Every structure is written in structure tokens, then in C-alpha cells.
Amino acid sequence: MTLGAKPAIGYAFPEALLAPVKAISGYRRLWVALSGGLDSTLLLHLAALCHSGVRAVHINHQLQANAGDTEVFCQELCAGLGIPLTVQPVSVKLGAGPGEGLEEAARKARYSVFETLLEPDDVLLMAHHGDDQAETVLFRMFRGSGVAGLAGMPEARPLGQGRLARPLLGVERSELELHARQAGLSWVDDPSNTDQKFDRNFIRISILPALKKRWPGLNQRLRHSAGACSESDFLNKRLAELQWQSLGGHKRRLPVAGLGALTLAEQKNLLRWWVRRAGYDAPSISDWSQVLGDLLQAAEDRTPELRADNYSLRRFQGELYLVPEAADLPQESVTLQPGQSAQWGEWTIRLIPSSTAKADAPPIRICTRQGGERLRFHAGGQSKSLKKWLQEQAVPPWERLRLPLIFRGVEPEEELIAIGDLWCSEQYCGKAPAAGLQLIVERDCD
Structure with a gap:
């Protein structure tokens, strides 16, 4: 198609096409994911007609020879409509997951950008339509997905700090193309869309037309099946939640x-x-x-x-x-200074001085178990093996190896004063610690 599209001025889009876009509400900023193809170009025009303050985002995957031309097209289109455009190039990394191909890698790359882009109460519109939904359901069926996968793409879902919405999911692709042509729109065709080495292209080009010829209204049939699977998935989740609570x-x-x-x-x-x-x-x-x-x-x-x-x-x-999966721990012990904090894997450790803190306070050191450690709950009291105490507290073995142990003093006279967030010496806890230093140990995850 010709680059440098002009806005669709004077064309009366049918209310059935405008209504799902108009229904989008409750947003602070409204974004349109603009690929430059027919579907997203049409959606951008619909959004501009139905809402004010629309923004667009174009992800340049840098995979096609015409990627630069497509980016220019999106810039000219948005300039003609008076819509701010954010362009984000991405590097698509193959093999990031088991069995992951180019399609899935590109999808992950652009969704990562979307998640970073969206702020609270933002809504991102995507131009997926009824044929995309049918393609998705078949694709997931061929992969052996369960009811959650066969439910297809939801009309809306959380994304990052905002929401994703697909207002055209109930519209056939042929209807979108009809109105795009009648409105005089132009767009950029992605050359990779005809390459049947990609599974989705094979389904769209070789499978869906034959199925539609045999079973007219196929998309509606698949939407019905997807809806039934969505209900089953909801009930499965509800049952799991009730059993989890019990x-x-x-x-x-x-x-x-x-x-x-x-x-x-x-x-x-x-x-x-x-x-x-x-x-x-x-x-x-x-x-x-x-x-x-x-x-x-x-x-x-x-x-x-x-x-x-x-x-x-x-x-x-x-x-x-x-x-x-555990974060790496420091390879050496860490000295904690008053007024400072230290990160130890999933733990944050702070040492807060009070007005009674002494300038010559013994040093505070953080490390993990080396074997043979003992703890003393009260000054002058009986010491106890740390290994035995951790077993008594039912601390799982994999956590015992990561627990930050906090000592005061200098070897061989140093004394264990805290074990993760499981125990802290009375000398270093409370609002008025006797040592003049308050030790706070927090775990970053539940």
C-alpha cells in the first residue's frame, strides 16, 4: 500500500464499529498499539473519532526490510491525526524460552515495552479482531492447551500498571478491511505475514479458509467454544481458590x-x-x-x-x-556501618543509631552459616547450637543456607546477635535498644 496515509475525513463509520471503541472508559491516558498494518491503522482512526487525547505507541522489531518505512508511515499517520507517537525499537532474542520461535520472542519483546510504558489507570487498545481470535484458539488447540488456553484472548486484562483492551475482538477482519478501503485509508503490509513457516500464518492462510468454506460462521462457532472454555476456566480457578482457602x-x-x-x-x-x-x-x-x-x-x-x-x-x-529462584548472595561477609543498609539476597538489613550510640561501638558483620555457630538468648545464659535451633524452628534446609547471620565484635570474640528476621538480641531491638543501635532485618518476599 502507499505510505503517508491521510486521515479518514468525511467517512461515516457504522455505529456497530464505533460502539465498542466508545465504550472504553475509566482511563487516565488512552494508548493505541500501532503496528502500521490495516487493523491498528483503522483502530487509531476509530479511537481518534471516539476519544480525545489519544496516544500511540509503535514497536519497531527491526526484523523486516521495510521496518524503517513502517516507522516513518506511523509517524506521518500520527502527525496527520495530531496524535503523539512513541516509537520504541526492540531487539528480539531467539531461544529465550523452551521451544520459543521468532513469533513468540517478538511478542514478548513488545509486551515488555507495553508493561513498562503503562502507568496506573492507562489503557492500551490493541486491534485484535474475530479472525485473530479464531486463529489463536486453533493455534492453542494444536499445541494441546487446556481450557485456559482455549478461552482465547480476553477482551480486557491487566497489563503492567494499566489495562489492555481489545474492542474489535467481535468484528470480522473482512468487515474491517471493507471500511478501511471505503474510508480511503492506507497502511503497510508486513511481508512476514505471508510466510507459512510461522505457525499462525499457516493457520490463517491454509487452514482457516478451508474450515470457513466447510463451516460458514466458523468464527462465531469458535467464539462460542472459547466462551465456554472461559467459563470453565473461571470455575476451575474459583474451585482452586476455595480449596486453597480451606x-x-x-x-x-x-x-x-x-x-x-x-x-x-x-x-x-x-x-x-x-x-x-x-x-x-x-x-x-x-x-x-x-x-x-x-x-x-x-x-x-x-x-x-x-x-x-x-x-x-x-x-x-x-x-x-x-x-x-534465589538471588546470588555476597561471596564475602559484609560489614554494616551505623546509618547504612545492606542487601543480602532477598534480605534488607539496616543499622539505625540512636542518641545513645557509642562512637566506638563494636563492628557489625553479616555472613551465612559456616558450621559450629552457637547463640545465646540472654547475657550470661546457656548457649545453644544454631543448627539444632534452626531444626527446632522448622526452618527448611534451603533457607538455613541463605539466612543472614549478624555478628558483633571481632573474631574469635564476636557474638551472634541476629538470625535473619527469626531472632534478634534484646540489645539491638526495640525503639530504645540497649546497644544504642537498632537492627532491622526485613525479607523482601513473602
């Missing part, structure tokens, strides 16, 4: 006995929901019965573990733990 409702722990009382289907559903609720991708497992058997039914002296990309599921003393 088991204690902890973000990072589930009792093994409670899980074991559920059916296999309920266990799988609850674990998927629990992991996603914590902000992680649910594990894709071909044999859940084997994995759950290992996690829930292994002998008490065993410590089974399921590793995922950035977390793991572990069992300890009758509970299943969701353990985030």
Missing part, C-alpha cells in the same frame, strides 16, 4: 495431607492456580500423576523437588513449598 491459604506453602485428600484432577488444578497466583508460569508436565506421587507420597526422610524455570516446588515436614 487448606490455610498461604502464598508459599500447602499442607501435603490436605493436597493428598483431593482427587488427582483437583490437585493439578490447585497447583496450577497456586503457582500462577504467585506470579509464575504453571509447569507443563506430561505425567502429573508421577510427579505428584513423588512430591506427596515420598517417605518423610526424602526431599523431593520439582524444578521450573524460575522457581521450584519442594517438600519439607508435611508441607509443599513454592520456592522462588
Whole structure:
């Protein structure tokens, strides 16, 4: 198509096309994701007709030979409509995830920009339409997705600090093209859209037309199926939430006995929901019965573990733990000065001086367990093995290795004064600590 499109002036778009765009409300800033293609170009015009203060964002993936021309087109289009445009180039990295191709890598790159861009109460409009939804449902079906995937793309969902909305999801692509041509719009065709080595292109070009010829109204049929799957997914999530609450409702722990009382289907559903609720991708497992058997039914002296990309599921003393991937710890001990703070993995440690702080206060040192440490709860009291105390407190083994131990003084006379946020010497806690220094130890994650 010809570059340098002019605004659609004087064309009366039908109310059925304008209505879902007009219905967008409750935003502080309204953005349109502008690729330069037919769909997003038309959506930009519709948004400009229905709302004031519209903004646009163009992601330049730098993958096509015409990427520069497309960026210029978007700039000229927005200038003609008086719409501010944000252009963001991205570098698409292949192989970032298992089995991830160019399509998925590019998608992740642009959504990362969108998440960073959106501020609270911002709304980003995307031009996905009915054919895109049909393509998505078929694509996910061919990949073996469950009801959550087969529910297709939602009309709206949270994104970053804002929201994503798809007002054209119920409109056929042929209808969008009809009105775009009648309005005299121009756009830029992405040459990669005809390359059938990409799965979605193959579905769109070779599969969907044949299915539509055999079953007229296919998109509507698939929307109906997607809606039914969406309802099933909602009920699955609601069941998981109710069962999670009945088991204690902890973000990072589930009792093994409670899980074991559920059916296999309920266990799988609850674990998927629990992991996603914590902000992680649910594990894709071909044999859940084997994995759950290992996690829930292994002998008490065993410590089974399921590793995922950035977390793991572990069992300890009758509970299943969701353990985030741990940040690296300092390789050497850290000296903490009064008035300063230190980061120790997921821990933040601060030393706050009071008016009674002494200039020659003993040094404060942070390190991890080396073996043989002992603690004394009261001055002159009996000391106790740290290893035994941690076992008594039911601290999981993987956490014992990361706990910041805080000492005062100089070896070999130094004294243990705090163990993570589990215990702190009375000399260094409270609003008026006897040592004149208040020690605050906080864990950054639940």
C-alpha cells in the first residue's frame, strides 16, 4: 500500500464499529498499539473519532526490510491525526524460552515495552479482531492447551500498571478491511505475514479458509467454544481458590495431607492456580500423576523437588513449598556501618543509631552459616547450637543456607546477635535498644 496515509475525513463509520471503541472508559491516558498494518491503522482512526487525547505507541522489531518505512508511515499517520507517537525499537532474542520461535520472542519483546510504558489507570487498545481470535484458539488447540488456553484472548486484562483492551475482538477482519478501503485509508503490509513457516500464518492462510468454506460462521462457532472454555476456566480457578482457602491459604506453602485428600484432577488444578497466583508460569508436565506421587507420597526422610524455570516446588515436614529462584548472595561477609543498609539476597538489613550510640561501638558483620555457630538468648545464659535451633524452628534446609547471620565484635570474640528476621538480641531491638543501635532485618518476599 502507499505510505503517508491521510486521515479518514468525511467517512461515516457504522455505529456497530464505533460502539465498542466508545465504550472504553475509566482511563487516565488512552494508548493505541500501532503496528502500521490495516487493523491498528483503522483502530487509531476509530479511537481518534471516539476519544480525545489519544496516544500511540509503535514497536519497531527491526526484523523486516521495510521496518524503517513502517516507522516513518506511523509517524506521518500520527502527525496527520495530531496524535503523539512513541516509537520504541526492540531487539528480539531467539531461544529465550523452551521451544520459543521468532513469533513468540517478538511478542514478548513488545509486551515488555507495553508493561513498562503503562502507568496506573492507562489503557492500551490493541486491534485484535474475530479472525485473530479464531486463529489463536486453533493455534492453542494444536499445541494441546487446556481450557485456559482455549478461552482465547480476553477482551480486557491487566497489563503492567494499566489495562489492555481489545474492542474489535467481535468484528470480522473482512468487515474491517471493507471500511478501511471505503474510508480511503492506507497502511503497510508486513511481508512476514505471508510466510507459512510461522505457525499462525499457516493457520490463517491454509487452514482457516478451508474450515470457513466447510463451516460458514466458523468464527462465531469458535467464539462460542472459547466462551465456554472461559467459563470453565473461571470455575476451575474459583474451585482452586476455595480449596486453597480451606487448606490455610498461604502464598508459599500447602499442607501435603490436605493436597493428598483431593482427587488427582483437583490437585493439578490447585497447583496450577497456586503457582500462577504467585506470579509464575504453571509447569507443563506430561505425567502429573508421577510427579505428584513423588512430591506427596515420598517417605518423610526424602526431599523431593520439582524444578521450573524460575522457581521450584519442594517438600519439607508435611508441607509443599513454592520456592522462588534465589538471588546470588555476597561471596564475602559484609560489614554494616551505623546509618547504612545492606542487601543480602532477598534480605534488607539496616543499622539505625540512636542518641545513645557509642562512637566506638563494636563492628557489625553479616555472613551465612559456616558450621559450629552457637547463640545465646540472654547475657550470661546457656548457649545453644544454631543448627539444632534452626531444626527446632522448622526452618527448611534451603533457607538455613541463605539466612543472614549478624555478628558483633571481632573474631574469635564476636557474638551472634541476629538470625535473619527469626531472632534478634534484646540489645539491638526495640525503639530504645540497649546497644544504642537498632537492627532491622526485613525479607523482601513473602
